[in-house]
Amino acid sequence: MTLHAPSRRDVLLTSGTLFAWAHLPGVARAESRDPRFLAIILRGALDGLATVAPVSDPDWVALRGDNALTQSSKVPPLKLNDFFALNPAMPNLHKMFAANEAIIVHACATPYRERSHFDGQDLLESGLPKVSPSESGWLNRALATLAPGGRVDPKGSRVFAVGPVTPLIARGAAPILSWSPQQIMPASDDTRARLIDLYRHTDVKLASVLDDNSKLTAIEHAGDMANGMAKGPGPAQARAYFSDAAGNAAKFLAQPDGPRVGALTLDGWDTHVNEGIASGRLSQLLGSLDDALAAVKANMGPAWKDTVVVIATEFGRTAHINGTDGTDHGTATVSLLVGGALKGGRVIADWPGLKPANLYENRDLKPTTDLRAVIKGVLQDHLRADERALAQNVFPGSDAIKPMAGLIA
Amino acid sequence: MAVNGPQAAALALHRFGFGPVGDSIAAIAGDPRGALLADLDRAGAGQIAAVLPSSAEAARQVSDFQAERQAQQKLAQRAKQEADAAGLGMANATMKTSDALTTAVQPQPSSPKPPNQPPPLPQQLLLGEAKVRFDAVASTDIGFVERLVWFWSNHFCISADKVIGMAGPYEREAIRPHVLGRFADLLQAVESHPAMLFYLDNVQSMGADSVAGINRDKGLNENLARETMELHTLGVRSGYTQADVTSFANVLTGWSWIPPAEPDHGGEFAFVKRLHQPGDQIVLGKRYPDTGVEQGRAVLADLARHPATAQHIGEKLAAHFVADSPPPSLAAKLAKTFHDSDGNLKEVARTLVTADESWTPQRQKLKPPAEWVAGVVRFSGTQAIIPIGRIMYAQATLGAPLWRPPAPNGWPDTEAAWLDGIPHRVDIASEFAGRAQGVDPLALLNSGLGPLASRDTRDTVARAETRSQALALLVMSPEFLRR
Numbered sequence: 004m005t006l007h008a009p010s011r012r013d014v015l016l017t018s019g020t021l022f023a024w025a026h027l028p029g030v031a032r033a034e035s036r037d038p039r040f041l042a043i044i045l046r047g048a049l050d051g052l053a054t055v056a057p058v059s060d061p062d063w064v065a066l067r068g069d070n071a072l073t074q075s076s077k078v079p080p081l082k083l084n085d086f087f088a089l090n091p092a093m094p095n096l097h098k099m100f101a102a103n104e105a106i107i108v109h110a111c112a113t114p115y116r117e118r119s120h121f122d123g124q125d126l127l128e129s130g131l132p133k134v135s136p137s138e139s140g141w142l143n144r145a146l147a148t149l150a151p152g153g154r155v156d157p158k159g160s161r162v163f164a165v166g167p168v169t170p171l172i173a174r175g176a177a178p179i180l181s182w183s184p185q186q187i188m189p190a191s192d193d194t195r196a197r198l199i200d201l202y203r204h205t206d207v208k209l210a211s212v213l214d215d216n217s218k219l220t221a222i223e224h225a226g227d228m229a230n231g232m233a234k235g236p237g238p239a240q241a242r243a244y245f246s247d248a249a250g251n252a253a254k255f256l257a258q259p260d261g262p263r264v265g266a267l268t269l270d271g272w273d274t275h276v277n278e279g280i281a282s283g284r285l286s287q288l289l290g291s292l293d294d295a296l297a298a299v300k301a302n303m304g305p306a307w308k309d310t311v312v313v314i315a316t317e318f319g320r321t322a323h324i325n326g327t328d329g330t331d332h333g334t335a336t337v338s339l340l341v342g343g344a345l346k347g348g349r350v351i352a353d354w355p356g357l358k359p360a361n362l363y364e365n366r367d368l369k370p371t372t373d374l375r376a377v378i379k380g381v382l383q384d385h386l387r388a389d390e391r392a393l394a395q396n397v398f399p400g401s402d403a404i405k406p407m408a409g410l411i412a
Numbered sequence: 413m414a415v416n417g418p419q420a421a422a423l424a425l426h427r428f429g430f431g432p433v434g435d436s437i438a439a440i441a442g443d444p445r446g447a448l449l450a451d452l453d454r455a456g457a458g459q460i461a462a463v464l465p466s467s468a469e470a471a472r473q474v475s476d477f478q479a480e481r482q483a484q485q486k487l488a489q490r491a492k493q494e495a496d497a498a499g500l501g502m503a504n505a506t507m508k509t510s511d512a513l514t515t516a517v518q519p520q521p522s523s524p525k526p527p528n529q530p531p532p533l534p535q536q537l538l539l540g541e542a543k544v545r546f547d548a549v550a551s552t553d554i555g556f557v558e559r560l561v562w563f564w565s566n567h568f569c570i571s572a573d574k575v576i577g578m579a580g581p582y583e584r585e586a587i588r589p590h591v592l593g594r595f596a597d598l599l600q601a602v603e604s605h606p607a608m609l610f611y612l613d614n615v616q617s618m619g620a621d622s623v624a625g626i627n628r629d630k631g632l633n634e635n636l637a638r639e640t641m642e643l644h645t646l647g648v649r650s651g652y653t654q655a656d657v658t659s660f661a662n663v664l665t666g667w668s669w670i671p672p673a674e675p676d677h678g679g680e681f682a683f684v685k686r687l688h689q690p691g692d693q694i695v696l697g698k699r700y701p702d703t704g705v706e707q708g709r710a711v712l713a714d715l716a717r718h719p720a721t722a723q724h725i726g727e728k729l730a731a732h733f734v735a736d737s738p739p740p741s742l743a744a745k746l747a748k749t750f751h752d753s754d755g756n757l758k759e760v761a762r763t764l765v766t767a768d769e770s771w772t773p774q775r776q777k778l779k780p781p782a783e784w785v786a787g788v789v790r791f792s793g794t795q796a797i798i799p800i801g802r803i804m805y806a807q808a809t810l811g812a813p814l815w816r817p818p819a820p821n822g823w824p825d826t827e828a829a830w831l832d833g834i835p836h837r838v839d840i841a842s843e844f845a846g847r848a849q850g851v852d853p854l855a856l857l858n859s860g861l862g863p864l865a866s867r868d869t870r871d872t873v874a875r876a877e878t879r880s881q882a883l884a885l886l887v888m889s890p891e892f893l894r895r
Contacts, residue, residue, distance in 0.1 A: 047877040121853065121879045136850070187809055190842035194881055197872055198838060198888050204868045206890035208827070209834060216835035273877035 038154050038344065038385050039256045039310040040264045041299065042142055043249070044170060045292070046124055047193075047272030049316035051336030052368060053280040054093075054289060055107050055350070059086045062357040070280050070324045078281055083107065087350045091281070092289040095297040099341050100348055104300075104307075106340040106410060108377050109352035112318060112370035118332035120273065123317030128172035130375070132400040141397050142266055143175025145382050148392035155263045155386050173266045191271045192217075192284075242291040245269055250298030257306040264386075269295070272316060275329040296341055308343035311385050311411070315374060321366050322357060333367035338374055344385060346412040373404045380407030415771075420444045422862040423771065426779075426895035427733060428764075430555035431787035437862040440554070448765045451556040452758055458557045458591040460584050462544045467581035467607055468672075470537050471679030474577035475672035477533040534576050541580020542814055543800040549786045550795040560761060561591050562783065563732055568602045568644060569822040570611040572815040578679075579815035582607035595725070595755030596716035603640055603712055606669035606681050612636035612820065619665040619689020632689075637661035639820045645715040647724030656696055662689040663700060663708050722750040728825075729760065734770055735777050736826045742769035775864070775894045778827040781810035781837070788841060788887045791860055792848040806840045838888055845883035853882035864891045 056072040057063050058080065064071045072080040072088065080088035081097040087109070089097050099105040115126040115134070122134045130141030149155050195217055202210030248267055255261045271288055279285050296312065303310050319336025335355075340347070355361050355369035363369040375398045382388040382397065383406045394402045414420055418437050424444035425432045429451075440447035451457065465473065530536060549558050565583050572579035586605040590598035602608055609615050617633035618625040625631050637660035642648045666688030672678040683705035692701050698714065700707050715721060726747030730738035745767050746760055753759040764770055779787065785806050789795050804814050810833045817823050824830070845851075853873050857865050865873075869889040876882035886892060 120877055121851075121882070124878060187806065187836075187839045187843055190838040190884065191881075193877060194842055194884055195835075195838055197876070197881075197885060201868055201872045201885070201889065205866055206894075208831060209890055209893070212831050212834045213838070270878060270881070 036154060036309050036344070037259075037306070038263065039303065039306055039342075040155075040381070040386060041249075041252060041256065041310070041312045042172060042266040043292075043295070043312060043314045044124075044128065044172060044266065044268040045272050045314060045316040046120070046268055046270045047274075047316070048120065048123070048318050048320055048332055049272045049336050050274060050278065050280070050285060050320040050330050051109065051111075052319070052322065053278065053285055053330075054090050054339075055083065055109055055337045056080055056088050056090070057086060057109075057354065057357065058088045060354070060357050066322055066357050067324055070278070070328070072280065076281060083350055086354075087352075090286070090289050092286040093293040095293045095300075096339065096341065099296070099300070103348035103412075104341060104343055104345060105347045106345055107350045107352075108338045108340070108372055108374075109350060110335045110355050110368055110370060111338045111352075111372040111374050111377065112335040113315075113374045115318060116334065118318065118334075120317060120332070125171065127315060127317045127374075128170060130172075130398045132398075137171065139175030140170065140172035141378070142172045142264060145386070145388055145393075145397045146264055147176060148388055148396050149386060150389065153387045170266055170268050193271045193273065242287070242294060245291050246294040246298045249295035250302045253299040253302035256310070257303045274320070275325070275331060276327040278324075278329040300341075303343075310342035311344050311381050312341045313378060313381060314339040314341075315378075319368055322362050322368050323366065334363045335368040335370035338377055340377070340381070340410065344411055346409060351407075372407075375401050375404045376407045377410070379404065380410045382406075384408070384411040415445065416443055417441055417863075419773075419863040420771065421447075422864045423773070423775070423895075424448055425554060426775070426787075426864075426892075427770075427777070428554070428556045429559060430549050430552070430783065431791055431892070432860055432862070433553075433790055433793075434859060436553060437859065445765050447554060448556050449762060451552075451554045452592060452761055454557070458561050458588050460544055460548060460588060464540060464544060464584070465537065465581065467578045467585055467605070468677070468679030470577035470581050471606070471672035472675070473537070474534055475678060479673070537577045538572060538580065538815075539800055539804075541583075542804055545580065545583070545814075546786065546789075546795070546800055546803060550790045555790075556761075556765075557591065559733075559783075560757075561588055563729070564591055564598065566817070566822040566825075567728065568598075568608070569817045569820065570607050570815070571817060575607045575611050578607040578610075583815075590757070592758040592761065593756075594716075595721075595750070595757055596713055598757070599640075599644065599712050599716045600709060602644070603636070603664075603708075604667060604681055606679055609636065609667055609669055609681070612639055614664055615668040617661065617665050618687040619662055621691070622665060622689050623686040624684075625687070625689070632658070632661050632665065634658060634661035636667075637664055640712075641715065643821055645724065646718055646720040647727075650720040650724065652696060655694075659693040659695045660711055663693045663695065663711050665689045666705065667708055716755055717751075719747075719751060722747040722755075725750055725760070729764060730769075732825050733764060733777075734772065735774070739769040739772070742767055745769070775891070776827070777895050778830055779893060779895055780823060780825065780830055781812040781833060782807045782814065782823075784837065784887075784893065785810065785840065785844075787892075788844055791856075791887065792845060792851075792883055794844060794847045797847045797849075798844060806844070809840065810836055834893075837893075838884070841884040841888045842880070845887065846880040848880065848883055851879040851883050853879060853886070856883060856886055860886055861889070861891050865889070866891065 052067070053072065058073055064073060072090065074088070078091045080091055081094065082088050083100060087107070089100070096105055113123070113127050114132050115123045117123070125137065126134055128140045129137035130144070131137055195213065199210055199213050199217065202213060252265050252267060256263065256265060269292060274285050277283060279287070292314070299312060300307050315338050316336055318332065318334055320330035320333040322333065325331050351372070353371035355371050359365055361369060379393045379398060379401070382393060383390055388397065390406060393406065398404070418441045421437045421441040421444045422432065424440065424447065425436055428448050531539070549555055552558055561583070565587050568587065570579060570582055575582070582605055586601040587598070590601055612635045613633045614636040618630055620631040634657050638657045641652050641657060641660065646652055666684050668682055668684045668687060670677045670680050670682045685704065688704065690702055692699055693707065695711050696714070700710050703710070723743070726743040729746055730743045734742060746763055749760050749763040785803060789798055789803060807814055812823055853876060857870055857873050861869070869891055872889070873882050873886050876885055
C-alpha cells in the first residue's frame with residue numbers, strides 16, 4: 004500500500020477506510036475542539052467475555068472452566084479494576100485505559116435479539132430498530148444532521164469510501180467517493196479455513212491446493228515469528244493490512260483540513276471452533292485490533308486528544324464454551340471506546356451476573372446497556388449532534404434510549 | 413441426467429454460459445437445451461453495437477501517440493545533455509563540483525502520478541474495448557454465444573502486448589461477425605486481419621524471388637503459415653510436412669498491412685505484390701497457381717474444409733465445454749457436423765448442445781480464470797460497482813490478463829494449468845463479494861447453484877460469518893468453480 008502525502012486529492016490513496024469530509028478549511032470552528040471520530044466494526048460477533056473478563060465474578064470460572072481468563076492463567080489478563088481484566092493480547096488498549104483514554108462498556112448490545120450474523124450486522128450498521136432493508140448507515144446520516152458551523156461542519160461534506168467495500172454504516176445520501184488499493188486484499192484465514200473444510204468433503208484436488216498454499220504461507224511467516232517481526236504465522240499478513248488501514252485512516256483524520264469522520268471493518272470474529280482465547284485465533288485477532296488502535300493513536304499525533312474511536316460488533320457469543328472449544332452466537336458483548344477526548348479509565352457496566360438465571364435465554368450474557376445509548380452519547384457530546392436528530396434520523400425510533408452522558412472529557 | 417428441470421438448467425448455464433444470474437435457472441428449467449439453441453438464434457447474437465475505433469484507426473492513433481512520445485523523450489534527452497554540458501563546464505571551473513554534477517545527472521525522484529490523470533492512449537483503448545466485451549457478458553441472459561466468442565478469440569489469439577491497440581478491434585472485426593457463420597469465412601477474416609498478420613510476423617515476410625526479396629536480400633517468415641496449420645486448422649502432427657509449411661508461407665507472402673504511420677489507410681490490410689513469391693505452390697499435394705492474393709485464399713479455403721481441421725476443432729470444442737478429456741464420441745459428432753455442414757459453426761454449436769455426451773453430470777472442468785471472474789461479477793450483480801480496470805487486474809492476478817496470452821496457442825484449457833491459482837481466487841472472491849450489496853445467502857445458493865449445491869456447500873454458505881463471506885464461499889464452492 005502506498006501512502007502519499009495527504010493533500011486533499013491524495014486522500015483518495017488510502018485503504019480500508021471511509022471518511023466523511025468536512026471541506027471548508029478556512030471555516031472557524033464554533034468551539035475550540037476539532038473532533039475526530041472513527042468507527043471500527045468487528046464482523047462475526049466478538050466474544051466480549053473473552054475480551055474483557057469478569058475475573059471477580061464468583062461464577063466466572065465455573066462458567067468457562069479452563070477457558071476462563073483469570074489471574075492464575077498462564078499469561079494473566081491485564082487488570083482494569085477489581086472486577087474486570089483485559090485479554091493479554093491487548094497491551095496497547097491497556098495502556099490507553101491506564102492513561103484514561105479508553106472506556107469499556109460491558110454487557111452491551113444493539114436492539115437485535117436473534118442470532119443471524121447477516122441481520123445483526125445490518126442492524127448494527129444501519130442503526131434501525133428492527134431488521135429491514137436499508138440503503139444507509141447511521142454514520143452517514145449522523146453527518147447529515149450536524150449543524151453548519153458546529154464542531155464538524157457538514158457543509159460540502161461528502162462521504163469517502165476507501166478500500167474494496169463501502170460498509171453499510173457509511174452508505175447514504177452523502178455522495179461517496181471510493182478508491183481501492185492496487186493489491187487484492189488477502190482473504191481472511193477464516194474464509195480459507197472454511198473452504199479447505201468444504202473441499203475436504205467435496206473436492207480433494209481443490210482441498211490439496213488450498214491446504215498446501217496455506218501451509219506454505221505459514222512457513223513463509225515462520226521466520227517472522229522467530230524474529231519477533233510478527234506475532235503469528237498465517238494471520239500476519241491480514242494483521243499488517245488492518246494495522247495499515249487503520250493507521251492510514253488516522254493520518255488523514257489528523258490533517259488540519261482533512262476528513263473528520265471515518266469507518267472501517269475487521270472481519271473474522273466468528274470463533275465457533277478452537278477459539279484460542281489466551282493464545283490462538285481470538286488472541287491473534289485481538290492483537291490485530293490492538294495493533295490497529297496503537298497505529299491510530301500514533302498517527303493521530305496531536306489530534307489524538309480530539310479523537311474518539313468506537314469499536315462495536317453485531318452481537319456477543321454464548322457464555323458457555325461449546326463442544327468444540329469455541330463459542331456460538333450470543334447476545335451481549337463489549338463495546339470499546341478509545342481516544343484522547345474521552346473521560347476514560349472506566350468500565351461501564353450494569354453487570355447482570357453469570358448465574359444461569361441471569362443469562363439471557365439461559366445461554367448468553369444478558370444485555371443491560373443499549374449500544375445506541377453509547378454511540379448517541381459520543382455523537383452528541385463529541386460531534387455536537389442534535390439529540391432530536393439522533394433519535395429520529397440517526398437511530399430512528401430511539402427516543403427512549405437516552406444518550407449516555409459523561410463519556411467525553 | 414434428465415433433459416429438463418432445474419438441475420439440467422443449472423448445468424446448462426454453468427457449462428455453456430457464463431453462469432446463472434437472478435432466476436435464470438428457473439427461467440430455462442422447462443427446456444434448457446431449447447434455451448441454449450435460442451441463444452444461437454438471437455438477433456445480433458455475438459455482435460457488439462458500441463461504436464469504437466476500427467483496428468486501423470486504433471493503429472494510427474497508437475502510431476501517432478508513440479511518435480509524439482518519442483519526440484518528447486528526445487526533447488528531454490537534449491535538455492539533459494545541455495544540463496550535463498553545463499555541469500561539466502562547472503567541473504572545469506572549480507574543484508568543488510561533484511555535488512552539482514551528481515545533481516544534474518541524477519533523474520529527479522519521480523513524483524507520484526496524479527490519480528486523476530487519464531491513462532496513456534493504448535491503455536485507454538484497451539479499457540474501452542474490455543468494457544464493451546465485459547458488458548456483453550454481463551448483459552446477456554445465458555452467454556452461450558459470448559462463450560463461443562471467447563473460445564474462438566482464444567483459438568485465434570493475438571497478443572495486445574505486441575499488437576498494441578488492435579486486440580479489441582480484431583475480436584470485433586474478425587471473430588464476432590463469423591462466430592455463428594462459416595469456419596472458412598472466419599479463417600479468411602482472421603488470417604487476413606492486420607492484427608494477425610503483424611502478430612505472426614507476416615507483414616515483413618517476402619518471397620526470395622519477389623521484387624522486394626531480390627532487392628533487399630531478405631526472404632520468408634513462415635510463422636503465420638505454420639501456426640495457421642498447426643494451431644488454427646489442421647492441428648499438430650496431422651500429416652502436413654515442413655515442405656507444406658514453406659510452400660504455404662510462400663503463398664502468404666504479400667499479405668501485409670499499410671504501415672500505421674500512413675495517415676489515411678495506415679493499419680489496413682494490403683496485398684503487396686512486391687513481397688509476393690511468384691509462381692505456383694504445392695500445399696498438401698495440391699497445386700495452387702499464382703493468382704496473387706487469391707492463391708492464399710484458395711489454400712485457406714481448402715484448409716478450412718480439411719478433415720483434420722474438423723477433427724481438431726471438434727476435439728477442442730468438446731474439451732473446452734465439457735471436460736479436459738471429453739468422450740471421443742462427442743468430438744466425433746462435432747467433427748461430423750463440421751464436415752457435413754461445410755464448417756457451419758452454428759450447426760456445430762447446435763450439435764454441442766444436442767449431443768447427450770455434452771450433458772454428463774460429472775462436472776470436472778475447472779472454469780478458466782477469466783470466465784470465472786466474469787461469472788462471479790455477473791452473478792453478484794457487481795458489474796456497475798467494480799471498475800473494468802479492477803476486473804482486468806483480477807484476471808491478470810490469476811495469470812490470464814485479457815488479450816495477452818503468452819504464445820500463439822492461447823490460454824491453456826486444462827485443470828492442471830489453473831489449479832494452482834485457486835488460492836488467489838479466494839482473495840478475489842472475498843474482495844468482489846465484499847462489494848456486492850443486498851446479499852441474501854440462501855437466495856443466492858438457489859439462484860447460483862440450485863440443485864447442484866451439495867449439502868456441504870449449503871451448510872458452508874449458510875453458516876458464513878458475513879453476507880459477503882457467504883457470497884465468497886459460494887463462488888468458491890466446487891460447484892461454482894467447476895462446470
